[in-house]
Amino acid sequence: MSPTDLPAEIGILLYPNVQLAAVYGLTDLFNLANRFATARQSSRSPALRVSHWRGTEASVAVERVFDTAPGTPPGSPTALILPPTFGEPMTSEEAVPLARWLCERHAEGTTLSSVCIGAFLLAETGLLAHRMATTHWVYAELLAQRFPKVRVDTDKLIIDDGDVITAGGLMAWTDLGLKLVDRLLGSTIMLEIARYLLADPPGREQRCYSSFSPRLNHGDEQILKVQHWLHASGAREVTLAAMAERARLEERTFLRRFRKATGLRPTEYCQHLRVGKAREMLEFSNRTVEQIAVAAGYEDTGAFRKVFQRITGLSPGDYRSRFGVSGRT
Known part of the structure; x- marks a missing residue:
């Protein structure tokens, strides 16, 4: 088997x-x-x-x-x-x-x-x-x-x-x-x-928008070490070079092995982690979308909105209106 x-x-x-x-x-x-x-x-x-x-x-x-x-x-x-x-x-x-x-x-x-x-x-x-x-x-x-x-x-x-x-x-x-x-x-x-x-x-x-379920039992120890680091840090202020260095792999090799292990490119993986954090803040806090973007690791609010919409199918404001406990946008 x-x-x-x-x-x-x-x-x-x-x-x-x-x-x-x-x-x-x-x-x-x-x-x-x-x-x-x-x-x-x-x-x-x-x-x-x-x-x-x-x-x-x-x-x-x-x-x-x-x-x-x-x-x-x-x-x-x-x-x-x-x-x-x-x-x-x-x-x-x-x-x-x-x-x-x-x-x-x-x-x-x-x-x-x-x-x-x-x-x-x-x-x-x-x-x-x-x-x-x-x-x-x-x-x-x-x-x-x-x-x-x-x-x-x-x-x-x-x-x-x-x-x-x-x-x-x-x-x-x-x-x-x-x-x-x-x-x-x-x-x-x-x-x-x-x-x-x-x-x-x-x-x-x-809800109709499922949460991110990362692959962790793929058996690639060096990639798993990077995943653990990303989850612990919220994938904030990370670069491809930093991830490859933590995995002790050449960048090209890291990219290939990361995608094989997780099914995602490193950038996509980080985006899913950041959007997951942003969803929680939209659901349970009264922070503005701009404040949430920064807290999730995005200095550019416009870029945050585009990534959020692509992953969840909703704008941050619409997401909060539908799922937030406070209803404030």
Whole structure:
């Protein structure tokens, strides 16, 4: 079985005091999504693989302890979820082995995601530094104190940074689960699951303009390193030369390998990242379009408007009128 034939795998990490309702609820949600997706395929092979991961007694290794596709070749999950807990956040000392393991998976292309207190373990990896992240509002101040480099924003239920996703309250696992279904199986399956479960789809996914879902599990480590850098920096003030240098590749070779790995040219990839940030600001803030253009990395507002219209099909003003919570343009 070639890598392209393998089902997308969503792993759920079992760590101390994990909320079992979230673990089993997510497992059921993804199994249901797999059922709906395979029903549409002629091969009937699994479209989605769900696994549970737990640290050993020595807390040094992490192993797969549950698998809906046990005969499938082993490998790193496409996405990993850190569910909420009913206990206090793990201390930095307790989190070291798991944080190291999570960093290794992230380096292999796994998208890391957290719900509620799971954000503390995710922050221990250092991958949330200088990024926006959310958690339960009760723990927002503590998260900001323990990890001052993380920009905590509890006004948002989900913050999707492409390679890292954080979700807020205890029950936000349903929103995160639907978001991952949308990313891996498409909006049609996600909406079918939402209707079947009588759950509200995540805000952006129920709209006719899908969010950017980057390819991260392509196996090209040098290109993945550049992608992680772009996501962490918001693709601001980057040049082709800087990207090629970070990948330690000649520019021509970098361009070829980047497009092969991601399906996009570097410029297009950066535009999608910047427009994604701009969409969030248009939806949830009262900033002017000019201010948002600058915040998204565009000094020329006219150029920003053209790129935004091309990617979303709407002007920034029309997008805010349709999807913004404030309605101010």
